[in-house]
Amino acid sequence: MIVLEHPRHVSTDEAEGWLREQLETIGGDGIERVGLKRLGSPSLRFTEPRAWMIELECRDAAAACEAVKAGPGLELIADMRLLGMRPWVATVEDAPRWP
Numbered sequence: 368m369i370v371l372e373h374p375r376h377v378s379t380d381e382a383e384g385w386l387r388e389q390l391e392t393i394g395g396d397g398i399e400r401v402g403l404k405r406l407g408s409p410s411l412r413f414t415e416p417r418a419w420m421i422e423l424e425c426r427d428a429a430a431a432c433e434a435v436k437a438g439p440g441l442e443l444i445a446d447m448r449l450l451g452m453r454p455w456v457a458t459v460e461d462a463p464r465w466p
Contacts, residue, residue, distance in 0.1 A: 369421040369435070370406070371447050371454040382452075386419060389446070392439040397430025398423055431458050 374382055386403055393401050406418040423440075425431040434440045435456055447454040 368423065368459055369444065369447075369454050369456050371419055371421070371452040373417045373419075374450045374452050376451070383419070386421075389443050390421065393423070393434065393443065395434070395438075397426040398434055399426060400424040428458055428460075 373379065377385075383403070383405075390401050390403060400422070402422040402424075404420045404422065406420055408417065423431060423434050425434060435444060444454050444456065
C-alpha cells in the first residue's frame with residue numbers, strides 16, 4: 368500500500384483525478400489489482416479527505432517490491448514527492464492468529 372497526503376496547492380478533485388490517471392500506468396507481472404481509497408478523519412471538525420491509500424494487490428511480497436522498485440511505480444512515488452504528497456510505502460502481511 369502507498370499512503371499519501373493531500374497536496375496543499377490543488378483541490379481534492381484535481382489531485383484525485385491525477386492519481387486515478389497515473390494509477391492506470393501501474394500494472395504488470397504480479398500485480399493483480401490497483402485501487403484508490405480516500406482516508407477521512409473520524410473527527411467531525413475535519414470532513415474533507417486529507418489523504419489517500421493506494422492498494423496494490425500483488426501475487427506475493429516479491430511482486431509488491433518490484434511494483435515500486437522501478438518503472439511506473441517508482442516514477443509515481445517520485446512525482447508524488449515532488450508534489451508534496453509525502454508518500455510512504457508499506458507491505459501488509461497477515462498477522463498470526465491470537466489465541
